[in-house]
Amino acid sequence: MSDLLERLRGRGWRMTAQRRVVAEVLDGDHVHLTADEVHARAVTKLPEISRATVYNTLGELVTIGEVLEVSTDKRAKRYDPNAHQPHHHLVCGQCGAIRDVHPVGNPLADLPDTERFGFTVSDVEMTYRGVCPNCAKA
């Protein structure tokens, strides 16, 4: 996520310790943290960072399209730094583990005109549900 910092600088963002830490926390693959999880991890690197700043920064990252909001569970929103490669999600119903997945085919094409009710359809979000290998063992 080092180039995320570059892109933010390019957009005229002030580079603060708080924003750097949030960007660091969001680094990696299959990362789908809630705002409070981001805050908890950020605090270990920058103890005085506030909840409001984490919420603000995540909101801004979503607005400019650098981070996606996903709602795979019905509780808190999750923040996904993998915004530049379209993908869907596979969720374990027991432990909540989330993996990025890439189904084949074009699901948009699978919605017939007769099922569109006059809508202009632009996007589709797919959430696969199942049980992860870890939970299956137990």
Place this chain on the structure above:
Amino acid sequence: MSDLLERLRGRGWRMTAQRRVVAEVLDGDHVHLTADEVHARAVTKLPEISRATVYNTLGELVTIGEVLEVSTDKRAKRYDPNAHQPHHHLVCGQCGAIRDVHPVGNPLADLPDTERFGFTVSDVEMTYRGVCPNCAKA
């Protein structure tokens, strides 16, 4: 949704005015109300019904599989009485209108083994997003 009441009676549910009213409110097609919307409508028919009872009843209906929880928006859960016919959802990004839709094909088959990470995948939930004809006019 009159047969919903029948099924509930068959399961040994006590038929109370509150449960009847919640079932009435959930009657119809393309119904996807939040708990508080259900409560607001229930109150017009039975002014003394409490929020707790609406939440309890919806929770029970979900547990026994007569109603589905859907999370098409990132705020409140929505309750869907159309539980016996599998379907997906089409959501207007402007006004939030939700329609039940039936895409063709089998999206489960579109997730290759190499994209399953050892999970046992049992289900997929699809949310199409777009703009409804009403909002497109404005």
Place this chain on the structure above:
DNA sequence: TGCTTGACTTAGACGTTGTCCATTGTAGGG
């Protein structure tokens, strides 16, 4: 290097959604 300033951060109040519990009420069987 040291100002200046407006963008940024902070703490905590507040709002919304959802859960829990002790008490009160009642559906439905005997």
Place this chain on the structure above:
DNA sequence: CCCTACAATGGACAACGTCTAAGTCAAGCA
């Protein structure tokens, strides 16, 4: 018509998120 177990109620509480007023600081400039 009574019992009593099940259901409803209201209000406290919890989780998640938003907002604001006041203080702080990144970054451009003398």
